Amino acid sequence: xxxxxxxxxxxxxxxxxxxVSVRNISKNYGAVEALKDLTLEFPRGQxxxxxxxxxxxxxxxxxxxxxxxEPTSGEVEVNGKPVTGPGPNRAFVFQDFALLPWxxxxxxxxxxxxxxxxxxxxxxxxxxxxxxxxxxGGFENSYPHELSGGMRQRVGLARALSVDxxxxxxxxxxxxxxxxxxRKFQEDLLGLVxxxxxxxxxxxxxxxxxxxxSDQIAILLPRPSRVSEIIRPSGFRHKDxxxxxxxxxxxxxxxxxxxxxxxYVE
Amino acid sequence: xxxxxxxxxxLSAVIIFGAWEIAGRIPVSYAFPTFLESMAALGNMxxxxxxxxxxxxxxxxxxxxxxxxxxxxxxxxxxIGLSKFxxxxxxxxxIVMQSAPLAALIPLLVMAYGIGLTSKVFxxxxxxxxxxxxxxxxxxxxTPESMKEMCKSFLGTRTDxxxxxxxxxxxxxxxxxxxxxxxAGFIGAILAELKITPTGVGDIITFSRSIADYPSMYAAIFxxxxxxxxxxxxxxxxEKTLFKGHDRGYVSD
Numbered sequence: 001x002x003x004x005x006x007x008x009x010x011x012x013x014x015x016x017x018x019x020v021s022v023r024n025i026s027k028n029y030g031a032v033e034a035l036k037d038l039t040l041e042f043p044r045g046q047x048x049x050x051x052x053x054x055x056x057x058x059x060x061x062x063x064x065x066x067x068x069x070e071p072t073s074g075e076v077e078v079n080g081k082p083v084t085g086p087g088p089n090r091a092f093v094f095q096d097f098a099l100l101p102w103x104x105x106x107x108x109x110x111x112x113x114x115x116x117x118x119x120x121x122x123x124x125x126x127x128x129x130x131x132x133x134x135x136x137g138g139f140e141n142s143y144p145h146e147l148s149g150g151m152r153q154r155v156g157l158a159r160a161l162s163v164d165x166x167x168x169x170x171x172x173x174x175x176x177x178x179x180x181x182x183r184k185f186q187e188d189l190l191g192l193v194x195x196x197x198x199x200x201x202x203x204x205x206x207x208x209x210x211x212x213x214s215d216q217i218a219i220l221l222p223r224p225s226r227v228s229e230i231i232r233p234s235g236f237r238h239k240d241x242x243x244x245x246x247x248x249x250x251x252x253x254x255x256x257x258x259x260x261x262x263x264y265v266e
Numbered sequence: 267x268x269x270x271x272x273x274x275x276x277l278s279a280v281i282i283f284g285a286w287e288i289a290g291r292i293p294v295s296y297a298f299p300t301f302l303e304s305m306a307a308l309g310n311m312x313x314x315x316x317x318x319x320x321x322x323x324x325x326x327x328x329x330x331x332x333x334x335x336x337x338x339x340x341x342x343x344x345x346i347g348l349s350k351f352x353x354x355x356x357x358x359x360x361i362v363m364q365s366a367p368l369a370a371l372i373p374l375l376v377m378a379y380g381i382g383l384t385s386k387v388f389x390x391x392x393x394x395x396x397x398x399x400x401x402x403x404x405x406x407x408x409t410p411e412s413m414k415e416m417c418k419s420f421l422g423t424r425t426d427x428x429x430x431x432x433x434x435x436x437x438x439x440x441x442x443x444x445x446x447x448x449x450a451g452f453i454g455a456i457l458a459e460l461k462i463t464p465t466g467v468g469d470i471i472t473f474s475r476s477i478a479d480y481p482s483m484y485a486a487i488f489x490x491x492x493x494x495x496x497x498x499x500x501x502x503x504x505e506k507t508l509f510k511g512h513d514r515g516y517v518s519d
Contacts, residue, residue: 066419086419098416102434102509112420115430163420 019044019199020065020167025074026224027060034060036224037074042167042216047193047200049210051257052220053264058203059095059171061225065201066092066169078167088116091165095172097156099144105131106140108155112163123162130158134188150181167199174209182209187241189213207257211250219257221264229260299481308485316470317489323466324490327383328455331390332448339395339447340440343402344433353403364396368454372461386458393454394447401443405436434509441505445498452494 020042027035034057042048050058063069065076067086076083078090091112099108106124107114109131113123131140134154144152153173160168174182190213193200204210210217211233219229236247244250283301290300299307311317342360346353372389379385409432417431433440459468467486474483 063415068415068419086421088421090419092416092419094412094416096410096412098410098412100413100431100434102437111430115417115420115422115426159420 017044018042019079020201021077022061022065023075023077025061025064025071025076027057027064027069028072033224035064035071036226038220038226040218040227040230042199042201044199045193045197046215047189047202047213048216048218049202049204049214050218050220051204051207051210052225053222053261054205056220056222056264057225058220061220062169062171062201062203065167066090068092088163089165090167090169091160091163093153093156093160093168093170093173095175097144097152097176099152099155101144104141104143105136105147105155108144109158109162112159116163126162127158130162131155133161134158148181150177150185153177153185161196165198167201170200170202172203172205175205186213190241207254207261208245211253211257212244217253217257219260231257297478297480299484303481304484304488307479307481308489311470311482311485317486320466320470320486321493324455324459324468325466327386327390327458328451330383331387331454332394332451334387335391335394335398335447335451336444339398339443340402343399343440343443344406344428344436346399346403347406347436348428348432357400357403360396360399363392364400366392368392368457369461372458376462381463385462386455389458389462390451390454393457394451397450398440398443398447401446402436402440405439405443406432408439409435437505437509441501445501448497448501449494452490452497456490 018041022038022040022042025035025038026033038061040061050061052058060069064071065078065083067083067090078087100111103111106127110123110127113126118126128140131137134157136151136154136158139147139151144155147155153176156173174185177185186209189200189202192198193213193215202210202213215232215234215237217231217233218227219231220226221228231253233249233253235249236244239247287301290298290303293300308317311320342356346356368389371392372385375385375388379388413431413435414427417427422430456468456471459465460472464472467490470486471483474480474486
């Protein structure tokens, strides 16, 4: 049922290196089947997108991996260990940023560490490093309402990076920011995937975004959700960031995905 | 900006007191003194000490009642907001309390607790507590879901969730409940003095009316309003220093 597309040029990156695996997950809300018998694997150090029409359960799946929701049946393993709740090996980036409006950028970024009872000077050192890294140097003492949407999501990203989790779960992180900022974010994300040795799981409803940033795209179809296709765009992955959008493989994949999703969008 | 708002405040005070003065001079009613007469009466009462004695008496049930309402009210409100069962068990009491005609219940309170401080504290609490409890509970229930999820996913405990997320997120609504509750408490304190036993400021009002000394009566009413406004401003200052980033622009003064 899953069709694996491979570009001829690249050798498959060690698929045996699986960071997160989801096995036979079902999730019911009362009589509604949100997810049914879903199995999927996420290779280490790569970015996997969950793509699908709205209501296909991609956010539900992400929250199950995060340990925020419990599956009705099935199991999730992160680095071989079963997930029973939130854990230090995963960090979450929220669609609506989920920043504390009463806290400064510094405290927001350090909040994950604060909850882990790391002492103040140490956690602020770590936070300061990531605030610089996401390009918010100088805004340490600003409050979220003083920042633009894009800057707020950078705070959310810095918070997730600062707890140094090996798996980053991103729930439509760029959907609430404007188009230009989103493009910048997507480029930055590619850099992040290359430089940080982390596994990214990225939920999006934008086909272009998924193809642009992903090493692996899992297409989810709704009611009940299942993985219909796994696509691994690889021909342009090592190309320059601004060459990707004109690569023929990129354009083909975008078209193919739209063709298969079109009938599910009303 | 601060200057402009100060000018506006002074301007609106001048307009209102001016209108009062004119209405008193027409006169609208024989029982309606002018602003200047009332202020003179207020000055007199302050000089001969009657005003301070009265406030010493009135502030006791007010402060005790407001303190109890604040602590107990916020505590109960948090609990109601967090637990469905407790909500079911306790909320109706406060909803009834909020809509009960208090003046009609005062005789019952007097029968049960006498005419002393206890009854008056009760009146203040009955006035002040429901809005504090219900506001706090609804604020807790409306904590943004994603903030709670954020706390959970970054390994926050239940205590972290309450102290670092729920209470700060609820604080603007809790404080607006406090403001309403405290104003209601002021009304309760005066009501208790008018209806139970005439003491303190209530006594000045009752006594001045009975001897047709209307300037003193209005001076007493005026002074309690000024006190309430000052207290509400203090409350807002406290909130602003406690939760700086929250700045959502309240209009209270």
